[in-house]
Amino acid sequence: MSAPVSSPPALLNVTIDGIQVQVPPGTSIIEAAKQAGTLVPHYCYHPSLPSPAVCRMCLVEVEKFPKLVPACVTTVAEGQVVHTQSASAKKAREGVLEFLLINHPLDCPICDQAGECELQDYVFQEGRAGTRYANEAKRYNPAEDFGPDIMYVGNRCILCTRCVRFMDHVAGEKVLNVSERGDRAYIGIDASKQLDHPWAGNVVDLCPVGSLISKDFLHKARAWDLDRTASVCPGCSQGCNISIDTRDDTVVRFRPRANLEVNRHFICDTGRAGYRFLNRGDRLEAPMVRSDAGQLVVADWDVALAAASAVLRSATGSAVIIASGRASAEALGHVQRLTSHLATSAVIQVPMGIEAPLEGIPNLALRAERAPNGRGAEMLGYGTDVDAAIDRAAQASVVILLDADLDADQEARLAGLGGALLVIATVPPEGLRDAVVMLPTTTMAEEQGVYVNRDGRAQRYSQAKAAPALARPAWWIAAEIAGCGDDDADVPADASDAFRMLPEFGGLRHADLGWVGRVVAG
Amino acid sequence: MGYPHPPHALETPVLSTHFGEAAARTFDGWVKRGGYEGLKKALGMTPEQIFEEVKASGLRGRGGAGFGTGLKWSFMPKEDGKPHYLVCNADESEPGTFKDREIMRWTPHALLEGCAIGCLGIRAETCYIFIRGEYTEPLRILQAALAEAYANGALGANAFGSGRRVDIIIHRGAGAYICGEETALMNALEGRRGNPRIKPPFPAQAGLFAMPTTINNVETLAAVPHIIARGAAWYAGLCKSSPKSTGTKLFSVCGHVMKPGVYEVTMGTPMRDLIFGIAGGMKPGRTLKAVIPGGSSVPILTAGEIEDLPLDYEGIQARGSLLGSGGVIVMDDTTDMVYQIWRLARFYAHESCAQCTQCREGTSWTTRILERILKGEGRPDDLDLLLDLADNMTGKTICVLSDSCATPIVSGIKKFRSEFDAYLNKTRAPVLAGAGA
Numbered sequence: 001m002s003a004p005v006s007s008p009p010a011l012l013n014v015t016i017d018g019i020q021v022q023v024p025p026g027t028s029i030i031e032a033a034k035q036a037g038t039l040v041p042h043y044c045y046h047p048s049l050p051s052p053a054v055c056r057m058c059l060v061e062v063e064k065f066p067k068l069v070p071a072c073v074t075t076v077a078e079g080q081v082v083h084t085q086s087a088s089a090k091k092a093r094e095g096v097l098e099f100l101l102i103n104h105p106l107d108c109p110i111c112d113q114a115g116e117c118e119l120q121d122y123v124f125q126e127g128r129a130g131t132r133y134a135n136e137a138k139r140y141n142p143a144e145d146f147g148p149d150i151m152y153v154g155n156r157c158i159l160c161t162r163c164v165r166f167m168d169h170v171a172g173e174k175v176l177n178v179s180e181r182g183d184r185a186y187i188g189i190d191a192s193k194q195l196d197h198p199w200a201g202n203v204v205d206l207c208p209v210g211s212l213i214s215k216d217f218l219h220k221a222r223a224w225d226l227d228r229t230a231s232v233c234p235g236c237s238q239g240c241n242i243s244i245d246t247r248d249d250t251v252v253r254f255r256p257r258a259n260l261e262v263n264r265h266f267i268c269d270t271g272r273a274g275y276r277f278l279n280r281g282d283r284l285e286a287p288m289v290r291s292d293a294g295q296l297v298v299a300d301w302d303v304a305l306a307a308a309s310a311v312l313r314s315a316t317g318s319a320v321i322i323a324s325g326r327a328s329a330e331a332l333g334h335v336q337r338l339t340s341h342l343a344t345s346a347v348i349q350v351p352m353g354i355e356a357p358l359e360g361i362p363n364l365a366l367r368a369e370r371a372p373n374g375r376g377a378e379m380l381g382y383g384t385d386v387d388a389a390i391d392r393a394a395q396a397s398v399v400i401l402l403d404a405d406l407d408a409d410q411e412a413r414l415a416g417l418g419g420a421l422l423v424i425a426t427v428p429p430e431g432l433r434d435a436v437v438m439l440p441t442t443t444m445a446e447e448q449g450v451y452v453n454r455d456g457r458a459q460r461y462s463q464a465k466a467a468p469a470l471a472r473p474a475w476w477i478a479a480e481i482a483g484c485g486d487d488d489a490d491v492p493a494d495a496s497d498a499f500r501m502l503p504e505f506g507g508l509r510h511a512d513l514g515w516v517g518r519v520v521a522g
Numbered sequence: 523m524g525y526p527h528p529p530h531a532l533e534t535p536v537l538s539t540h541f542g543e544a545a546a547r548t549f550d551g552w553v554k555r556g557g558y559e560g561l562k563k564a565l566g567m568t569p570e571q572i573f574e575e576v577k578a579s580g581l582r583g584r585g586g587a588g589f590g591t592g593l594k595w596s597f598m599p600k601e602d603g604k605p606h607y608l609v610c611n612a613d614e615s616e617p618g619t620f621k622d623r624e625i626m627r628w629t630p631h632a633l634l635e636g637c638a639i640g641c642l643g644i645r646a647e648t649c650y651i652f653i654r655g656e657y658t659e660p661l662r663i664l665q666a667a668l669a670e671a672y673a674n675g676a677l678g679a680n681a682f683g684s685g686r687r688v689d690i691i692i693h694r695g696a697g698a699y700i701c702g703e704e705t706a707l708m709n710a711l712e713g714r715r716g717n718p719r720i721k722p723p724f725p726a727q728a729g730l731f732a733m734p735t736t737i738n739n740v741e742t743l744a745a746v747p748h749i750i751a752r753g754a755a756w757y758a759g760l761c762k763s764s765p766k767s768t769g770t771k772l773f774s775v776c777g778h779v780m781k782p783g784v785y786e787v788t789m790g791t792p793m794r795d796l797i798f799g800i801a802g803g804m805k806p807g808r809t810l811k812a813v814i815p816g817g818s819s820v821p822i823l824t825a826g827e828i829e830d831l832p833l834d835y836e837g838i839q840a841r842g843s844l845l846g847s848g849g850v851i852v853m854d855d856t857t858d859m860v861y862q863i864w865r866l867a868r869f870y871a872h873e874s875c876a877q878c879t880q881c882r883e884g885t886s887w888t889t890r891i892l893e894r895i896l897k898g899e900g901r902p903d904d905l906d907l908l909l910d911l912a913d914n915m916t917g918k919t920i921c922v923l924s925d926s927c928a929t930p931i932v933s934g935i936k937k938f939r940s941e942f943d944a945y946l947n948k949t950r951a952p953v954l955a956g957a958g959a
Contacts, residue, residue: 052720052877053720053920054877054878054879054920055878055879056878056879056880056918056919057879059918067917067918068917068918070720073720091914092914092918095880095911095913095914095915095918096879096880096914098914099879099880099882099883099884099887099914100879100883102883102887103883132907133887136890158879159876159877159879159882177715178715178876180876181698181700181872181873181874181875181876182871182872182873182874182876182882182885182886183871183874183876183882183883183885183886184876185876185882
C-alpha cells in the first residue's frame, strides 16, 4: 500500500524584511508584504483596480534585481528576498514624497482629507523633515465641479489615476481622463458629461488625498473627530458592508467597508446618500398607551408592555404583522412569535427602485428591492404583499406595525378597524392615533442586528449611535411583551442571544457570522 | 551621401546612396536602382532563414537601444495562432536626430521594402509605420510611395505574386515626443493616450492590440533589404573596430559645424573624421567644446573625450556615453553649457507624459532650478540639489524619459561645473531675465 501521492504545495516561499511568508504564485510583492505584516507605502495601487505602477511609491529592493521594483506589479518568485526598508528603497520613496509635495498645497487645516490622507500619513512616516522647495510658486488649478456630489480640487491631486481607472474599468463609463502632460497634468472630465454615474461616489473614497471630495460631507467633520462603526447598508438587498461615521452621535456619512464577497471596496451613491433618515429629529421617544379617556399618553415601559401583553393574550382568530424592510432578523423573528397562537399574515415592505449594476464587479448592483433584510424576512416566513395584508387586517383581532412606513391611503384603510392596533415605531405614524400602544424603537444605527442579503448571507451590524430617550430595539420590545408576567420566560440577554433563539438561523450567534458574514441560505 | 552636401570620401553610402535623387522616390526609379530585390528574395525564404540572416549580419537597432535586430525577431512566437504585428517607429523626435527623415524623404521604398521583409521575418501580415506628426513632407512622400507599391503589386494580398499577404499602414502621430517610446507608441496606435506601458509583458508577448509585436526603427528596417539582397557577410564586413558593431550608420550632425547634415559612415569610423572631416569642422577661430553623441538623452562628452573615439556602440559606451540614435550635437567654445542643459531639461519637462511622479515633477523642478541659476538667482547648494534630484529621477520610472532629463544634468555638472559656479558666484552675468530685471 502506498500513501496517496500529494501534489507539492502550490505556494511560494518569500522573505520580506526578514519575515518568511508563503503565498500563491501570481501574488504581488505588495500583497505578500501585507501577509508579512508590512504595508508598502503606495498611491496608485488599489486591490480592486488594475495597477498602472505610476506613482512609483512602492519601490522596494529585491535581492539580485539590478533596480528597485514597484511592489504592486512585480509578482513574487520562489526564494525571493525583499527589503522594503533598505536605504535605497527608503531614499526612492522619500524622493517620491518630496516630488509629490512640491506642487501640493499646505492646506491640510481646511482639507477634508486631513487625518485620513495617505500623503499626510506617508510623509509623517518617512518623508523629509524639511522642504528643498522653499519660496517657489506651486502649480495652480482652480477647483472644478465634477458632478452632483463631487468636487475636484486639482491643486491637491497627485495624479495616481485611481479615479480614472475606477470609471474606466469598474464603472465602465469613460468620463474622467488625464489631461495635459508633464507637471501641467490634471484630471479632466469629458466636457459633455458629469460625474454622475450611480457608483461615482467611490472616487472620493479611492482618492488618497483631498482632491476628489464629497460636497455633502464638505467641512462637516474632521476625520479624527469621527467614530466609525462596522455596519451593513440599509439601502437595498445587496447588503454592502459599510462604516457608519458619526460625529457627536450624528451620522455624517456612509463609507464602504471592504468585503470581497459582497461589495469589494465599493458602495453606490444611493446607499451612500441613504444615511439621512438616521438623523431624524421627529422621533417617538417614549412608550404611549391609550388612556381610559381614549387619549394616547406617555407611560413607562412596564405599563406599556403590560398593555400590549394583555391585548395579545386576549386575542383570538387572526393577526396581521406589517414590518419595515429595514427591520432586523431579530426584530422580525421575535415580533412574529408574539402572534404564534393566532393565524398570522406577516409581511415586510419592499420598496422598489431602479437596478444599477457596477459593471466591473460581478454580482454587485444597487438592487431593485430596496430592503436590506428581504431574504431574512423570507426565511422567517414573511411575505411582501402589503396591500393584501391590509385587506386581511379588517378581519384580524390584532394588527402589529413594526416601523412600517405607510402612505396616507394605507393608514386610512387601517384606521378604525375592529382589531387592536399595536405600533412599534421610530417615528409616530400620523394617521394611526387609534393604536392601543405606540412603542418607541431604534433605527438600525442604534441597535445591533443581522440582515440577510439576497444571496442568503447573514451579516451583522453594530450600534453606531445612542438611541433617543426610551427607544428600545424591537426584538427587546417583543421579547419583553412575550415574557410579561412570566418570571420563567426565556428572554434574550442581548441581540446575539435574540438571534440564537431563532431556529430559522440554526442557533448561530452574532460572533459566528464574523465580519464578512456567513451564508445561511442557498 | 551627405545630402545636401556632395559625398565625402570618408563616407560609406549604403542607405544614403540615392539621397538627393528625386527619381529614386518612384517605384520604377527604385526598381531601376536595384530596389525590391531583397523583398523578392525574402518572399522565398522562411522566417527562420530571414532572421538568421539578419542575425548573422550583426545589425543592431538604430533607434537608440542597439538591440540585435535578428535576435529581436527570433523572440516572436512560432505557431501561436495570433496575428503578429510589425511596427516601424518613424516618430523621430529626439532633439538633434533627423536621419530617419532623410531616409523617408529620399528612399521611401527602401523603408517599405524593409517593413515587408520584417513582416515575413516575424510571421506578420501587417506593418504599421508610426510617423512623427511634424514630418509632413516625409509623410507625403511615403504615402505616394505606398500607393505605388500597392499599385505595382509589391504589397497587398499577393505580394509580388507570392500568394503572401503584406499590408503596410501609415499612422501619423500627433506630435508627442513620448510616442517615440515603443510602448507609448503602441498605446497611441491603439487610440489611447501615449503613455509608456509597464514591461513585462514585452511587445513580443503582448504588444500592439495585445498581440505579439516587433517594433523597429526606420533606419534598422531600411538596412534590411540590403542585407537580404547582398548577404549578411557583406554587411558584417562593414566594420572598422568592434566586431559587435557592424554595417553603416547614419549620423545627423548638427550644431557648430561648417556642414550640418546627415552622413553615413561605417561603424567604427573615428568621430573626429565625422566632425572635422565630413562635417567640415568648426567655424574659423572656434574650438570644439563638447559633443552629445547620440541624441539629447545621452551623456555629454568633452572635446578631450572624443579624441580617438570610434563611432560604434562599444567605443562610445566605454567613454561613458551611448551611440543612441546617432544624433550628434556639436558645441564649440562659445556654447553656454548651463543654458544648453536648461534647454534640454525644459524639453523633457514639456514632454513628460505625467505618469511617473519622479518624471512629472522632477523634470520641471530641475528645469526651474536651472532657470534660476541662469537668472543669477541660484542658491549655493543648487548643484548638490540638482544631482540629488537627478539621482531620484534615474532608474525608477516606467520609461527612460526621466533618466534622459537627468543624464545631461549630471554629465553637465560633472564636466562643466565651473560654468555653473560662474553663475552661482555672479562672475557671469545672468542670461535670463530674473524677477528683479
